[in-house]
Amino acid sequence: MNPLALNAQLIETLSMVMVITSVAAVEIRRLRLAAVAYSAQALLIVGLLLSFAAVNPSLYWWAGTAFLTKAVLTPWFLFRFIGKTQERELPPLIGFAPSVMVAAVLMIGFYRLTHSQIALLAPTEMAQQEVFRTNLAVASTVFALGLYCVLTRRDAIKTVIGLCLLENGVHLSLVSLAPELPETALFGVATEVVVTVFLLLYVIAGVRQEFGTTDTLALKELQW
Amino acid sequence: MSEQIVTVTSSLPAAAFLVPLVGGTLVFLGRKLQRAFWQGTALLASGITFLIGLRMSGQVLGGAVLTTWGNELRVDALSALMVVVIGGGGFLATLYSVRYVTQPGLLTRAGAETTARRMPTFYGLVLWFLATMVWGCVTNNIVMLYVAVEATTLTSGLLVAFYWDRRALEAGYKYLMLLTIGITFALLGCVLLYASAAATQQIDGGKALLISEVRHVAHLIPAGTALLIVAFLVIGFGTKAGIAPFHPWLPDAHAEAPTPVSVLLSGVMIKMAMYALARTVSIFYPSWPQLTVFAVALGTFTMVLGIVMALTQDDLKRLLAYSSVSQMGYVLVGLGLGTYLGCYGGLFHLLNHAIYKALLFMCVGAVIYATGIRKVSELGGLARSMPVTSACFFLGALAIAGFPPLNGFMSKLTIYLALAKAGLWWACAIAIGASVLTMVVLVRAAYSVFWGSPHGAALAQLQVREVPVVMWVPMVFLAAACVVLGIFPQAPFPLLDKAAAVLATVGR
Numbered sequence: 001m002n003p004l005a006l007n008a009q010l011i012e013t014l015s016m017v018m019v020i021t022s023v024a025a026v027e028i029r030r031l032r033l034a035a036v037a038y039s040a041q042a043l044l045i046v047g048l049l050l051s052f053a054a055v056n057p058s059l060y061w062w063a064g065t066a067f068l069t070k071a072v073l074t075p076w077f078l079f080r081f082i083g084k085t086q087e088r089e090l091p092p093l094i095g096f097a098p099s100v101m102v103a104a105v106l107m108i109g110f111y112r113l114t115h116s117q118i119a120l121l122a123p124t125e126m127a128q129q130e131v132f133r134t135n136l137a138v139a140s141t142v143f144a145l146g147l148y149c150v151l152t153r154r155d156a157i158k159t160v161i162g163l164c165l166l167e168n169g170v171h172l173s174l175v176s177l178a179p180e181l182p183e184t185a186l187f188g189v190a191t192e193v194v195v196t197v198f199l200l201l202y203v204i205a206g207v208r209q210e211f212g213t214t215d216t217l218a219l220k221e222l223q224w
Numbered sequence: 225m226s227e228q229i230v231t232v233t234s235s236l237p238a239a240a241f242l243v244p245l246v247g248g249t250l251v252f253l254g255r256k257l258q259r260a261f262w263q264g265t266a267l268l269a270s271g272i273t274f275l276i277g278l279r280m281s282g283q284v285l286g287g288a289v290l291t292t293w294g295n296e297l298r299v300d301a302l303s304a305l306m307v308v309v310i311g312g313g314g315f316l317a318t319l320y321s322v323r324y325v326t327q328p329g330l331l332t333r334a335g336a337e338t339t340a341r342r343m344p345t346f347y348g349l350v351l352w353f354l355a356t357m358v359w360g361c362v363t364n365n366i367v368m369l370y371v372a373v374e375a376t377t378l379t380s381g382l383l384v385a386f387y388w389d390r391r392a393l394e395a396g397y398k399y400l401m402l403l404t405i406g407i408t409f410a411l412l413g414c415v416l417l418y419a420s421a422a423a424t425q426q427i428d429g430g431k432a433l434l435i436s437e438v439r440h441v442a443h444l445i446p447a448g449t450a451l452l453i454v455a456f457l458v459i460g461f462g463t464k465a466g467i468a469p470f471h472p473w474l475p476d477a478h479a480e481a482p483t484p485v486s487v488l489l490s491g492v493m494i495k496m497a498m499y500a501l502a503r504t505v506s507i508f509y510p511s512w513p514q515l516t517v518f519a520v521a522l523g524t525f526t527m528v529l530g531i532v533m534a535l536t537q538d539d540l541k542r543l544l545a546y547s548s549v550s551q552m553g554y555v556l557v558g559l560g561l562g563t564y565l566g567c568y569g570g571l572f573h574l575l576n577h578a579i580y581k582a583l584l585f586m587c588v589g590a591v592i593y594a595t596g597i598r599k600v601s602e603l604g605g606l607a608r609s610m611p612v613t614s615a616c617f618f619l620g621a622l623a624i625a626g627f628p629p630l631n632g633f634m635s636k637l638t639i640y641l642a643l644a645k646a647g648l649w650w651a652c653a654i655a656i657g658a659s660v661l662t663m664v665v666l667v668r669a670a671y672s673v674f675w676g677s678p679h680g681a682a683l684a685q686l687q688v689r690e691v692p693v694v695m696w697v698p699m700v701f702l703a704a705a706c707v708v709l710g711i712f713p714q715a716p717f718p719l720l721d722k723a724a725a726v727l728a729t730v731g732r
Contacts, residue, residue, distance in 0.1 A: 120448045121416070123423040143412075150405060156397065163404060170411055177419040181367065185433070188371035189411065192378065196404050199381050203396045210390050219394040222476045 008131050011051050015138040018044040019111070022142045022165055023103050026149040027096070029088050031157055035078040038161050041142075042070035045168055048135070052175050059175065061183050066171065069190045074164060074197050081201045082157060089155040090215050099152070106144050114140040122176060132176040139176075143169030156204045156214040160197060167193045232283065234290040237297040240276045240307050241358040244269045244314070248351030255344035259326075262347040266318045269351055273358060274311030280304045285718050291364075295434050298364035301722030305571065306361035306499050308719075309578045313492040314354040316698040320586050321350075321484035323692045327593055331386070331482055346386065346482070353379040353488065357496045364434050366504070370407065370414045373464055373500050376493060377403045383485045384477045395480035402473040403464055410460020410500075416453045417504065420445040435503060443511040450508055454515060457504050458522070464497035467556060468526040471549045475533070478545035483589030486541060490548045491582035495574050498552060502559045502570075502727055509562040509729040516730060519560025520643070520651050527553025527658040534665045540588045540598045543669060544581065547624065550658060551577045557655060558639045561646055562730035569638030571720050571727075576631040576709065580623040583702035584666075587617040590691040590699065591673065595683060602680035603673045609688040614674040616699040621670045623706040625663035631709035 021044060024037035046067045053059035092099065114121060114137040118128050122136055142165055149162025171190070174181060204214055211218050247269025251262045280290055281304040290299040299307070325331040331339045331346060356379050360372030377400065385396025422432035424444040431437045442450070463470035478490050509515060530550025537543035555577065558570025590613040591606065592598050607614040623630035626637075636659055643652040678684060690696070709715060 119446075120452060123416075123420040123446060123449050125423070147405070150401075159401060163401070166405065166408055170408055170415070173412070174415060178367075178415050178422075180422070180430070181415075181418075182430075182433075185365065185367040185371070188368065192371060192374050195378050196374075196400065199378060200397070200400050200404075203381070203385050203393060203400060206385065206388055206393045207397055210388075210393055216397075219397065221391045221394050222398075222480070 007051060007054070011048060011131055012134055014044055014048050014051065015134055018048070019107060019138055019141055019145075022145045023100075023107060025161055025165060026103055026145055027100055029096070031082045031087060031089050031155075032079070034089070034158065034161055035075060035082055038078065038164060039071060039075040041165070041168065042066070042074065045172060046071055048172065049175065052135075056179050058183070059179070062175075062186055065183075065187055065190045069194045070164075070168065070171075073194045077194075077198055077201055078157070078161070081205065089153070089158050090213070092153045092155070092158070094152050103145060103148065106148055107141055110141045110144040111137045124177070126176070126179075135176045136173055139169050139173035141169070142172065145169075154215050154217050156207065156216050157201075159216065160200050160204070163200070164193070164197060228287060230288050232288040232290055233292065234280075234283070234299075235292060236276055236280050236283075237290050237292045237299045237303075237362040240273055240280070240311075240362055241355045243272045243276070243355075244351045244358065245355035248348045248355060251344055251348040251351060255348075259340070259343060262344050263318070263322050266347040266351055267315065267322075270311060270314035270318045270354055273354060274308065274315045277304060277307035277311040281308055281719050284722065295364055295436065296368075297362045298434075298436055299362055300726050301719055302499070302503070302571075302726040303361050305575070305719055305723045306496065307358055309495060309575060310354060310357045310361065310492050313488060313578055313582055314350075316582060316702065317484045317487040317491070318347075318350065320487065320589070320695055320698045323694050324484060324589060324593060325482070330593060342386070346383070349379055349383050350485070350488070353383065353493075355379075357493060360496055361499055364436055366414045366418050366433055366435055366438065367411075369435070369500055369504070370411045370460075373410065373461065373497060374404070374407045376496065377407065377464070380485070380489065380493065384481045384489075386482050386485070387480065392480045395476040398473050399477040406463025406470060407460050409456045409463075413453050413456030413460055414504070416449065416456065420449050420453065435507070439507045442507040445508075447512070450512060454505055454508055457501060461497050461501035461504070462522075464494070465501055465556075466494045466497075466526075466549045466552045467522060468529040468549060468553070471526070471530070474549055475542050475545040478548065479539060479541035483541075483585060483592065486545075486589070487582045487585045490545060490585055491578045494548065494552055495555070495578055498555055498559070498574065506559070506562065506727050506729055513562070513730050516560055516562045516646075517648070519562075520557050520648055523553045523555075523557030523560050524651050524654045524658075525553070526550065526556060528654060531658050531661045531665060535661065538599050538601050540591070540600060540603075540669065540673070541585070543600070543665065544584050544588060547662065547665065548577075548581055550662065551581070551624065553658070554636065554639055554655065557651060558635075558642060559727060561642050561648075562728065563642055563646060564724055564728035565638065565645060566642035567727040568720055568724040569635055569642050571723050572638055572713075572716070573632075573635035575716060575720070576623070576635045576706075579702050579705050579709070580620045580632060583616060583620040583699060583706065584624065586695070586699045586702070587613050587620060590695055593691050593695065594688050595686055597680070597682060600669050600672050602683060604676040604678040604683070605674070606688060607674040610674070610690050612690055612696045612700065616696070616703045617674065618667075618670050619703045619706055621666035623710070625666055626659045627663070629707075629710045631706050631713070634710055634713040
């Protein structure tokens with residue numbers, strides 16, 4: 001695989017835009033807009049996979065799978081669910097301004113940390129080369145943002161979006177860490193994310209019906 | 225142990241998970257048919273899985289390792305033991321459910337019509353749940369191991385929320401969300417393990433996915449990366465196995481699911497996750513034996529936290545669920561030691577806990593079936609009206625407390641001896657202390673529910689009767705197993721011995 005054949009500028013641009021859309025998906029309070037940001041993020045992943053496919057044709061399959069599962073099915077489930085509910089998410093545990101600051105710190109911190117400590121995370125020679133290095137740094141940043149979203153948001157729908165970001169981060173890291181992963185394994189990983197999102201939204205619909213809200217702090221029936 | 229191992233190509237590993245998978249699909253396709261069809265299919269499929277497990281154990285004891293689809297599926301003694309536990313637990317839970325689910329309110333907490341409508345979904349999901357658990361134990365592919373463990377969450381998520389009321393939905397949401405987050409870490413761990421193994425250039429890319437091959441190159445992985453992989457795997461599979469502090473989903477899910485599902489979750493599923501943890505982390509033991517102390521510390525923390533939390537519970541099912549957390553601590557301590565004796569004790573305890581925790585959950589289910597009550601403070605004096613259930617519960621309680629000559633005593637003793645032999649006296653003392661607490665918690669609950677004077681107006685108005693035969697037969701069978709394995713601990717020795725040898729990587 002010759003990384004020189006890759007369009008590094010395109011990949012870096014797509015990566016940066018992807019981090020921004022991830023922050024947008026976490027921070028935008030209007031749920032529909034947050035889902036739009038998530039969808040854009042998913043499309044950028046597909047774009048990134050296609051860019052990397054120039055040196056690894058099996059990534060075309062990955063891009064196809066990611067398009068179907070992440071950019072079509074998951075947004076469809078999210079929009080169907082959000083369509084019936086209130087427009088804005090419930091106030092998260094952290095206010096908007098401090099949350100944006102935390103997200104920014106996470107974004108810069110994780111990006112720099114992964115980029116400088118790449119040998120720890122990426123044992124292969126290929127993954128330590130520049131474009132793949134950026135890819136891994138972006139993947140870990142998206143992962144951290146997803147985890148942050150899941151931990152600090154009260155609205156169950158927002159936690160699902162956070163979970164999707166978390167999974168997208170891992171998925172993206174596979175490009176550098178496991179480029180020779182067979183399609184069956186990849187298909188299994190990608191399919192499960194969609195099924196998880198579907199099941200979670202199905203259960204959250206039940207929660208909304210029974211509790212009258214999607215506030216996870218209202219789930220207090222089972223304590224200790 | 226310089227015995228020659230022969231690799232044999234066999235279709236049994238594939239059949240072990242395809243049978244319940246196809247069975248579950250048939251139940252979904254035949255959802256318009258009668259109850260007898262769904263239950264018959266579930267019994268047949270889980271029974272066949274158990275028999276396949278026994279058959280594979282027989283072949284493995286003969287010195288063979290069974291493989292399918294190249295080396296994609298691989299059954300050694302450890303995998304065969306797990307398939308026996310999953311198949312046996314699945315069959316008995318299904319048998320128990322045959323009458324349990326007919327009681328309106330026990331499957332759906334709703335009327336008979338809703339119960340009947342939901343029943344095929346219940347059996348279909350139970351069979352798929354079994355299939356995914358077996359798949360996880362027979363796969364040799366590191367990424368598929370993650371896929372299978374996550375698949376067990378997906379197939380059981382709706383079973384946990386099956387009652388679809390406030391409590392069940394809360395438990396279901398937490399279950400799906402927390403386990404998926406946790407398991408995502410395991411995916412990172414699995415992928416890093418694969419990438420690191422491939423980077424050693426001692427094995428080619430495709431083979432770096434196979435756990436049996438990765439074992440041989442684990443020592444070449446850089447220490448920092450290895451530590452990161454272990455941390456991710458412990459968080460990921462440890463969450464699923466109910467290891468503290470990643471356990472908060474467990475008491476909710478195990479308590480709120482319908483009882484036959486609780487039997488599967490507590491009796492079988494957490495063991496399967498522990499298997500995944502042991503299978504993957506143990507490959508690093510020869511190069512980094514310091515990991516053993518970390519595993520033992522985590523295990524002792526889990527056993528103490530679990531039993532202290534159980535002490536404060538009034539709800540019988542939550543009490544049992546917390547006790548499961550504690551018992552998984554014992555298994556982790558045993559397997560985490562990495563010595564032959566530790567692994568033997570850990571696996572023996574895994575088998576024993578599957579038996580008596582399934583038994584105890586079935587007994588509590590029987591109490592709920594007969595009275596509709598599950599709070600210790602509202603029950604009492606049931607021994608006269610429910611003699612079989614009462615005897616079985618006492619036996620299970622004594623077994624889990626490690627009372628001689630029952631099976632729990634044997635496996636706990638093995639773990640204590642292993643700890644002492646490794647010089648970890650502090651852990652040995654904590655384990656014995658936690659065992660005494662287990663005795664207090666379980667025997668006190670048993671006394672209160674079955675012998676204590678009846679409490680509460682609700683119970684006084686009830687005509688309590690023993691549960692139907694088809695429910696107590698599995699209970700009596702499991703209670704008998706507690707006694708037999710306690711008196712004849714040599715019975716499972718051949719299989720446990722070989723299975724422990726697979727995991728034992730730190731001295732002997």
